[in-house]
Amino acid sequence: xRALTTPTEQPLLxxxxxxxxxxxxxxxxxxxxxxxxxxxxxxxxxVGESGSGKSMxxxxxxxxxxxxxxxxxxxxxxxxxxLLTMDKRTRRKLRGRHISMVMQDPKFSLNPVQTVGEQxxxxxxxxxxxxxxxxRERSLxxxxxxxxxxxxxxxxxxxxxxxxxMGQRVMIAMMxxxxxxxxIADEPTSALDVTVQLQILKILDDLVxxxxxxxxxxxxxxxxxxxxxxxxxxxxxxxxxxxxPAAELADEAxxxxxxxxxxxxxxxxxxxxxxxxxxxxxxxxPAWLA
Amino acid sequence: MTTWTDYLTTxxxxxxxxxxxxxxxxxWLAFKRNPLAVAGLVIVVALLLIAAFxxxxxxxxxxAQNLDKRLLPPSAVNFFGTDSLGRDIFSRIVYxxxxxxxxxxxxxxxVGPVGLxxxxxxxxxxxxxxxxxxxxTDVFLAFPRLVLALAFVAxxxxxxxxAVIAIAITAWPPYARxxxxxxxxxxxxxxxxxxxxxxxxxxRIVWKHVVPLCLPSLxxxxxxxxxxxxxxxxxxxxxxxxxxxxxxEWGAMISAGREQIFDQWxxxxxxxxxxxxxALGFNLLxxxxxxxxxxx
Amino acid sequence: MTxxxxxxxxxxxVSFGEAHVVKDLSFTVxxxxxxxxVGESGSGKSTxxxxxxxxxxDWSGEIxxxxxxxxxxxxxxxxxxxxMVFQDPYGSLHPKKTVxxxxxxxxTIHGIRDAEARIGRxxxxxxxxxxxxxxxxxxxxxxxxxxxxxxxxxxxxxxxxLLDEPTSALDVSIQAEVLNLLQALRQERKLTYILVxxxxxxxxxxxxxxxxxxxxxxxEEMTAATLAARAPQTAxxxxxxxxxxxxxxxxxxxxx
Numbered sequence: 001x002r003a004l005t006t007p008t009e010q011p012l013l014x015x016x017x018x019x020x021x022x023x024x025x026x027x028x029x030x031x032x033x034x035x036x037x038x039x040x041x042x043x044x045x046x047v048g049e050s051g052s053g054k055s056m057x058x059x060x061x062x063x064x065x066x067x068x069x070x071x072x073x074x075x076x077x078x079x080x081x082x083l084l085t086m087d088k089r090t091r092r093k094l095r096g097r098h099i100s101m102v103m104q105d106p107k108f109s110l111n112p113v114q115t116v117g118e119q120x121x122x123x124x125x126x127x128x129x130x131x132x133x134x135x136r137e138r139s140l141x142x143x144x145x146x147x148x149x150x151x152x153x154x155x156x157x158x159x160x161x162x163x164x165x166m167g168q169r170v171m172i173a174m175m176x177x178x179x180x181x182x183x184i185a186d187e188p189t190s191a192l193d194v195t196v197q198l199q200i201l202k203i204l205d206d207l208v209x210x211x212x213x214x215x216x217x218x219x220x221x222x223x224x225x226x227x228x229x230x231x232x233x234x235x236x237x238x239x240x241x242x243x244x245p246a247a248e249l250a251d252e253a254x255x256x257x258x259x260x261x262x263x264x265x266x267x268x269x270x271x272x273x274x275x276x277x278x279x280x281x282x283x284x285x286p287a288w289l290a
Numbered sequence: 291m292t293t294w295t296d297y298l299t300t301x302x303x304x305x306x307x308x309x310x311x312x313x314x315x316x317x318w319l320a321f322k323r324n325p326l327a328v329a330g331l332v333i334v335v336a337l338l339l340i341a342a343f344x345x346x347x348x349x350x351x352x353x354a355q356n357l358d359k360r361l362l363p364p365s366a367v368n369f370f371g372t373d374s375l376g377r378d379i380f381s382r383i384v385y386x387x388x389x390x391x392x393x394x395x396x397x398x399x400x401v402g403p404v405g406l407x408x409x410x411x412x413x414x415x416x417x418x419x420x421x422x423x424x425x426x427t428d429v430f431l432a433f434p435r436l437v438l439a440l441a442f443v444a445x446x447x448x449x450x451x452x453a454v455i456a457i458a459i460t461a462w463p464p465y466a467r468x469x470x471x472x473x474x475x476x477x478x479x480x481x482x483x484x485x486x487x488x489x490x491x492x493x494r495i496v497w498k499h500v501v502p503l504c505l506p507s508l509x510x511x512x513x514x515x516x517x518x519x520x521x522x523x524x525x526x527x528x529x530x531x532x533x534x535x536x537x538x539e540w541g542a543m544i545s546a547g548r549e550q551i552f553d554q555w556x557x558x559x560x561x562x563x564x565x566x567x568x569a570l571g572f573n574l575l576x577x578x579x580x581x582x583x584x585x586x
Numbered sequence: 587m588t589x590x591x592x593x594x595x596x597x598x599x600v601s602f603g604e605a606h607v608v609k610d611l612s613f614t615v616x617x618x619x620x621x622x623x624v625g626e627s628g629s630g631k632s633t634x635x636x637x638x639x640x641x642x643x644d645w646s647g648e649i650x651x652x653x654x655x656x657x658x659x660x661x662x663x664x665x666x667x668x669x670m671v672f673q674d675p676y677g678s679l680h681p682k683k684t685v686x687x688x689x690x691x692x693x694t695i696h697g698i699r700d701a702e703a704r705i706g707r708x709x710x711x712x713x714x715x716x717x718x719x720x721x722x723x724x725x726x727x728x729x730x731x732x733x734x735x736x737x738x739x740x741x742x743x744x745x746x747x748l749l750d751e752p753t754s755a756l757d758v759s760i761q762a763e764v765l766n767l768l769q770a771l772r773q774e775r776k777l778t779y780i781l782v783x784x785x786x787x788x789x790x791x792x793x794x795x796x797x798x799x800x801x802x803x804x805x806e807e808m809t810a811a812t813l814a815a816r817a818p819q820t821a822x823x824x825x826x827x828x829x830x831x832x833x834x835x836x837x838x839x840x841x842x
Contacts (some may be wrong), residue, residue, distance in 0.1 A: 025323075049757035050728075193626035194829040197761070201833045216828070220757065225831030268762035270791035272814050278766050279791070282759035301725060302717035309684050309720035480678035483641050484738065488692040489665035498691075502682050 012182055012214040013039040013061070013099075016075035020056045020238075025069050031056040031069070033238040033289075039182065041212040043205070045246065046227030047222055047265075053238035054218045058184040061216075062095050079181070097127040100175035104187040106167030112157040116170045117143070117155030120177055127178045144175040146203050165196030172203060183207070186215045189224075203226055222265055225249055234262045237289045261288060320582045327578020333571025341387040348381035351498040352538045361554045371556040373546060379556065382538035383564050389539045390568065393454055393523045398512055400458040404510055405465025406501060412466065413473025414496050424470070427463040435460045435518075436525055443531040450539075457522050461515065468511055470502045506583035513576030517569035522563050540565050590653065592617040592746055592778040593629040593638065598647035600802075601632050608645070617652075619746075620772060620779040622789035622796030622810075624826070630802040631782045632673075635748050638780070639670045651746065666696060669739035673751035675731035679723040685709070685734050686719045689832050692742050708737040712767060729760035736767065740775075747772075749781045753788065765792060786830045790814055798823045 020032040032053040037044070042060040048054040060071045062082075076083040078099065083091060103109050111119055120142060121135035130138070136155075143151035146169040159167060168188060175183060185204060205228070206284035207213045219225050225232055234241045242259040255263065267280035297308065298315035321327055340347060350368075356376035364371045370379035391426035412423040430438070442456035476482060477500065485499055527541025535542065540561040547558030593615040600608035608630040615621040620819055625631045636642040638649065640660040649656045652667060670676035679688060693701045709716065712733040723731055732752060739747060749768070753761040765788065772779060783789050789796050790810045798805045798818070806820045818824050 018778075049759060195626065195825065198829055198833060205833075205835065223759070223832045229832065238727065240716050265758060268759050269786075270762075270765070270787040272790050275791065275814060278769070279762035281762050301721070303720040304717075306621060306684070306686060306720060309686075309722065313722065362654065480672040480674060481680040483636075483639075484670070484678060484735075485691060487639055487665060487668075487670055487743070488695050489660075489662045489697050490691070494695070499680060503680075 009040070010079060011038040011040050012079060014075060014077040015039075015061070015073065017073055018057065018060060019072040020053065020060050020065060021070050023070070031238055032060065035235070035238075035240055036234075037233060037240070037243065038215060039214045041208065041214050042231060043208055043215045043217055043229040045217045045219065045225035045232040046224045046235060047219055048231060048235035049204045049265075051237070052235040054220075054235050055186050056238075057235070058186050058216060059217050062099060062101055063091055063096075064101075089178065093127075096123070096175075096180070097184045098180050099184065100178065101184045101186065102168070102171050102175050102188045104159060105191045105208065106164065106171045107159065109171055110167065112132065112159050115156050115158055116162060116167075120155075120170065120174045123134060123174045124177045126181040135248070138177060139173070142177045143170070145176070146170075146173045147199065148173075149219075163196075164192050165199065168192060168196075168200055170232065172200070176207065179211075180213070182214045182216065184218070186218045188217075190219070190221070197224075222249065222269065234259065234265070236284075238259050239289060241288060259288075260285065304513075315527065317582045321578055324544040324578045324581060326574050327581070330571045330574025330576070330578055334575050337387055337568055337571065340384055341391045343362060344384050344388055346478065348378070348384040350378035350381040352377060352382040352385040353536050354378075361550060361557070363554070364556055370560040371554070373543070373557050374550065379543070379560050382543060383540070383560060384538045386538040386561065386564065387568075389450070389533055389537060390520055390523070393450070393457070394516055394519055396454045397458050397461060397519050398516075400454075401461045401465055402508060402512055404458075405462040406469045406504060408462070409471075410473045410496050410500050410504055414477050414500055415472035415492065416510035420470075423466070427466050430460065430463040431467075432458075436493050436522055437524060439526060440529070440531065443526060448531045448534060450537065453523060453526045456526070457519055460522075461519065465508060465511065467567025468507055469504045472507055473500050476503050505580075510576050510580040510583060513572050513579055516572035516576070519570050520565060520572070589651070590617050590764065592619070592652060593621075593780065594648070594650040595634075595638075596648035596650075598634070598637065598645060598649065600630070600637055600642065600645045602644065607619040607802050608637070611647075611799075611802075611804050613797055613804065613807065615778060615780060617778055618776050619795065620781060620793045622793035623780065623782045623799060624784065624786055624789050624796055625799035626784065626826075627702060628801070629799040631646060631799050632750055634799075635670065635750050635782050639748055640664065643669070662696065665692075666742050667744050668748065669742060669744040670748040670750065671732070671735050671739050671752045674755050675728045675735060676723075678735050679731055681723055684720045684722055685714070685726075685737075688734060688738050689741050692738065696742065698742075704741055708741040711740060711771065711794045727760075728756050729763060730762075732756060732764055733767070734762075736771070740771065743775075745776075746778045746780075749779060751783055752781070754783065754785065761788075768792065786813065794823065798826065 015038070016036045018032055018035045019030065022029040022031060035057060036277065046054045046057060056065065059065050061076070063071065065071055073084060078094065080110070110116065117136070117139055120139040124130060124135045124138050140151040140155060145155055146164065148154050148169055154162065154166065162170060183204070188204070189200050192200065204215060208215050217229055226246050229246045231243065232246050232249060233243045241261045248254045249262070249266070264280070264282040268282055270279060298312045300312065303309040303312055354377060359372050359376040360374055362368055362372040368378050368380065370383065373379055373382070374561065408427070409421050412420045438460045439456040442459055443452055446452040446455065482495060482499060485495055523532055524541025524544070527539040528545040530542070533539035534540055543561035544558045547554070547561070550557050591614045595614070595842070596612050598608055598611040599606070611634065611771050623631045623634060633642065637645045640771065643658045651664065656664065674762070686705065689705045690701055693704060705719070706716065709719065714730065714733050714737065718726070718730065725827065726734065752768070753764050756764060768779070769792065771777060781789060790813050793810055795809050796813065797807045798820070800822050806818055806823045808818055808823070812818060813827070816827060818827060
């Protein structure tokens with residue numbers, strides 16, 4: 001079940017030399033500088049600290065970089081379709097329908113004056129020709145799929161009436177109703193409590209294993225990414241420091257092969273099993289960005 | 291000049307003053323990027339200069355009547371023509387800038403601090419203080435401003451000082467409201483909790499920590515309101531309740547020119563344009579300031 | 587080792603209107619000890635800290651600090667003993683005040699004379715270079731802001747420091763630096779800490795004892811060693827611990 005991407009199958013997403021630049025009055029800020037990866041039907045983690053360009057990568061794929069920013073790439077291909085040469089309208093249609101995104105805080109992503117159910121139904125009707133009734137039924141099914149116990153009741157709730165964990169499930173339901181091939185989850189659980197966090201991850205996990213969706217999981221939490229993802233890209237300063245199977249992150253034996261930045265990140269975390277008087281701190285080497 | 295720029299833009303200023311100046315310089319740079327705001331500033335500065343150097347600019351005595359030269363159209367001698375008493379309209383407008391400026395400054399000096407203090411106190415202390423102060427504000431807000439100002443002037447008697455007092459009395463409630471709304475947000479912040487934890491008195495917190503944060507939005511509001519104040523003053527002048535003749539006040543000048551508006555259009559038009567331009571100038575300046583100062 | 591309690595809480599109850607957010611909470615923190623409070627959102631852990639700091643006055647019960655029972659409104663002497671560091675480094679510094687202003691303010695309030703020397707020392711203690719003294723918060727990074735907040739808390743030379751998630755808004759590498767700084771300061775100055783956090787590893791690293799809270803109640807008090815040995819007594823503490831270990835795939839445990 002783990003390796004759904006066979007070498008012969010076309011990757012869902014191919015990205016070559018992605019760059020995101022912001023033109024500001026004080027000069028060009030290079031948020032992402034030359035990132036390449038391919039995504040199959042897998043859980044791909046992108047970890048990094050703030051300013052590493054991990055969120056910008058997710059947004060660049062969806063063409064959601066705000067104004068002074070520009071997205072450049074040698075290749076950005078979704079299932080054989082070139083996203084770079086595609087016109088804006090087609091690309092917008094692709095967004096939401098085939099590639100979706102879940103953001104960090106559901107509070108800011110849901111419309112406060114519409115019930116959550118209506119919002120999910122609307123998301124469905126944007127991409128499918130369906131009657132109001134049909135959309136409602138689909139929405140209830142989706143709410144159930146994200147493990148909401150009383151979908152009928154939750155459908156009628158307004159965003160302020162649902163808890164953080166429930167809100168995030170609603171967001172996921174809304175993103176998934178169009179049945180996208182790729183889901184980009186940008187810190188989907190950072191605003192949530194640990195116990196709720198695991199339930200959300202379980203839902204995402206099932207989607208990958210059962211539906212064969214490709215998941216890009218953006219997070220700052222190394223432990224989480226290591227335990228949840230198949231492959232991990234470690235980003236720093238807009239560049240990928242290394243790409244490795246998640247299992248190797250925890251593997252003590254493979255430490256010598258790790259990038260010093262990855263090791264540094266792992267080292268500065270307090271660890272229940274290896275208490276130390278003083279935490280290691282990270283020394284950043286300018287050569288990493290050369 | 292590079293040394294000055296370096297001094298102002300350094301990342302690590304070495305004194306309090308340098309830090310403050312650097313902050314101001316950065317705001318100025320942001321302000322400069324907005325051409326409309328700069329236009330507003332130019333108008334306001336021009337108003338200040340005209341008022342200051344009125345005797346040098348005005349070619350004639352604004353009060354000198356000359357009935358031989360009544361209602362002359364604009365010419366090389368009288369740029370904006372003359373009024374029904376033969377006074378030079380251009381000179382009167384130039385001197386009128388002083389009157390306008392006096393009104394505006396007096397109103398601002400009284401309204402800003404009063405509104406700020408009432409609003410910040412009300413918002414920070416809450417409870418019965420808040421209720422009492424806000425109900426008083428509501429009473430003032432319940433009447434249309436011009437009508438209330440008229441009532442006050444009628445009670446106090448016409449005149450420039452009384453017009454200013456009337457405008458000030460009617461202008462402070464919105465300021466108190468703005469200051470209170472800001473304070474309600476500010477007092478929830480951790481940095482206010484931190485000063486509370488240091489044992490600061492409530493007065494100290496309101497004055498030294500809350501008020502500086504309300505100030506930018508109040509300054510912005512004042513500049514935006516300036517246009518309204520000028521118009522109210524002009525309105526009172528038009529009704530004969532503001533500055534008394536022969537003081538050259540723009541509103542009163544329009545009022546005097548209304549009888550000739552069809553035959554001698556210049557008498558009412560030029561003071562009207564002056565009001566328009568100055569009101570616009572303050573508005574543009576206010577908009578520009580908002581963009582610069584409101585960013586936290 | 588002194589055993590005088592720095593902080594003693596007896597049957598603390600806190601209500602916001604209808605909501606009863608802290609229920610019959612009692613615990614004691616010894617002088618020089620570092621005590622952790624962990625729990626999920628809504629457990630009331632931050633509220634306890636704000637009540638202790640005197641920022642919240644809607645409470646009943648007994649609070650004694652350094653052996654002295656505390657009234658709802660604290661006196662100036664209290665503020666010289668107890669200070670707090672807040673969670674969000676972006677919200678805890680006044681946006682219009684320089685580092686210098688922030689550090690000078692408590693000294694002015696308490697009429698302390700040698701402000702110059704104290705500010706310089708406080709900055710050096712938290713590892714801020716003197717060139718930062720006249721910077722505004724927007725010219726500082728998150729980690730630097732948190733250092734300023736710690737310096738501000740220390741400038742009055744208190745004995746008790748209340749830490750409300752001091753590193754949860756920071757990157758892990760910056761978190762390590764700030765935690766190291768807090769550890770060093772505690773050793774140097776024999777400070778007493780109460781550290782509120784949702785991160786069990788951070789609490790285990792920083793504290794000798796900790797209290798797990800849920801729905802406003804203290805669920806279990808344990809030592810950091812018990813936590814590291816994965817030996818909490820209650821089901822909730824156990825659940826919290828398991829959840830913090832990361833994601834466990836069912837499929838991995840059940841052979842396909």
